[in-house]
Amino acid sequence: MTTVAVLGGGIGGLAAAYYLCKSPQVSKVILVEASSRVGGWLSSTRRADGAVFEHGPRGIRPAGAVGRNTLNMVDDLGLAGEILPVTYSHVASKNRYLYVKGQLHKMPSGISGLLRTVPPFSRPLLLSVAMEILVKKNKEDDESIHSFVTRRLGKELADIAVDSLCRGVFAGDCRKLSIRSCFPPLYNAEQHRGSLTLGMLLGSGPTPVIPPGPLAQRSIEESWAQWSLRRGVESLPESITDYLQQSGRVELHRDAAVRNICPSNSGWKINLEDGVVSADHIISALPAKALSSALPSSCQPLIQELQDIATVTVAVVNLEYDGSILPAMGFGHLVPSSEDRGLLGVTYDSVPFPEHNRPDGQTTRLTVMMGGAWFQEEFGDPETVSEERLLARATEAVHCHLGVATAPRWSWVALQRDCIPQYYEGHYRRVESMRSFIKKKSLSLSLIGSCYDGVSVNDVIFSGRRAVEELLGTGATKEVVFVGRADHVLRRTQPLN
Template identity: 85%
Template structure:
């Protein structure tokens, strides 16, 4: 790129919420700054901190609590990509791995009919009837091979799984899983966009089983670095960082500051962007900037509010069609060892409790985040999601006291914990998880077609479009950077 070229990676919330932004903007900036073609990258962040939903509290006594994502999966191309970044940033020594043989990986629970049930695992778990299921799951899997391929372009996750594996599995396991991953309703979420591997397995192999065994199509090629290779050799199921996952965006920020090519502007909320002869005019609270290209890591609706309605109305409407949900995250600390079981945690299907999504037993996978002195148990209760308004009402009106009381009562009732927590923190994550409803892939295709047809120098990245996981968001930043570098 010529010396006059500016790349503007916007990573902010337009003043809607103090924590509402993406890791994608930082990731895109990281990849851009690694290229000798780039002379300048500017990151605009409306709040005082970087990192989006990766948000860790580090208490003075050494305890660490996560208010967003906690364990990150190393699997697949996107997982290898993140570990390669972690290694490049010098964080390899901070990794806290959890292997597949760890109790947190082997034991995952669902709370059904007012009881905890360990989810079946291994061949023995598939061969016998394990409550709350009424028959061995192997029968569902064996019969799946004979099910005809669906004819529609898209389908809800619940419909897809019911058709291929049975309604009971969809009502209990898949309903709970979608609440844990997306805080969403599997009867509305798109299987094609939320679980593309399952959709393509059916389309290309005619069966989920055959698709998983034989592969269901091309995937991104990301060679593993030494850290990613170590994750394979040691069979990691997930990992975190010693000082919490917020260490990752903090380290990216440090990398950008020392790169000599990046400017990081905090508390710099964008009011409007509009096309100009040189690319874009960006209006801030305290002035105007120009840019050749914008990589937007904004949530879709936040981006829609700053685009010019005169020239971008079709794009604005498509962006506004992507819904989001609000999740209440309640961190609890109890004195002593209070769990009746050991595992990663438990989820609840919507038929059991619409407001309570699940409880993570944080001290089991990551005991290193407990305070060093004295035994404690750390838990995280997640509530609301697609059912927040129905159960708790307007997020702006709900009190922390009500959310805390609901969380502690659930821990008492479901885990038999009679004592009160010695420490707690309530965090309301407003509009934190986009919902990929049926037809989502078409909406995203239409957005990018509009951008191409209008020759807009704009890239859309982040969880609103191509995946909600930390790995997906980071990879979307890499993809946008590589596409931009390849076009000049």
């Protein structure tokens, strides 16, 4: 009987468990999680008065193969009736803002927006796009996002729009982040078509084939831009956990951290705080540094590569105000690093998901994101910064950016340490090197999660599916052991996906 240990009970580990349980080759799953809960960064507060606040991703995109894959899972879990869709025609999809030079500016959208000069930009965006076709292909195998966009679309777009986008998605610095690893469709478009425009129109390489189920098909027909769940996105890991327990093949162990793992005659011996587990194969959904500290010294080259994957800390503050206080309706606004290095952006949560407001009385929910790659220089050591200081900075930003003079009626301060991996230039080489080492040494080990192949919820879920399919394709899997931790700490959250 084959035993597989999957380290980590976040959404990646849960997804791996789900796909293992879907296979007739799997007869038993044992889930071992270091914390008291599973689900990782997908965490929602449901107040007694009906309001819902997200302490992790607040909306999930349905587009592409990985988006369809997640919706197929949601459908299978019986959550279709809980879906809160936001269409492309919704004001939250059409209106996204940048805060530049002390003012909110709506991002250009539609043909008219591309044809006109729209502040804060000094020329029509269509001009940059048209000229991009004439730019020669880069011969280097990777470059920073800022360099890539500057070369192809101009420095202004790189300094303002792309800088802000990278702060919203990765809480990172576009001058360090890799275009190849962070935005592979853009990199592939240039490599395969010689142009972003042609790549977007003609396609830029193979993509996974995921047929849409009924829910994914509905998202296409209704033109969803994003979606959430009625009781918050934490409903997804909760439903996966219920599915695993109801399958009759899962043993769930909480509060059982991994101390170390070492080779054994049959594969691996995993030392836990409350005992020892033996396994033939490991699927690790742990953060890279957490895995590096558990591996044996014989894996030193792999350990070093794992330790070199940087992460950033993000402070997130959820705010609730009485009344309708927004001067502009939309998804929210992002802030370029040239404007305010410490303030990443503000989401207007009540606009895309009013269903999460408390049902009695008019309120407005906002989320302020701060720090990221600039946390240390703006706030100092995450271990010593106070919640009071973070709350004051967040409410000051709401007052300054949105003109809200009143104090919030409710707030929640979250400090998320080392939450988002940073794919710096050459990240793809590091991942290839790690997997090459694993293959060369014939290690029974798979790497999944946000540290390697994408930081979004969809990417992480799909990495679990891919690892399971690769494993089951090599032989029958009978027993599965989940070990590790989601690295969840109360009052932490994740910035925009």
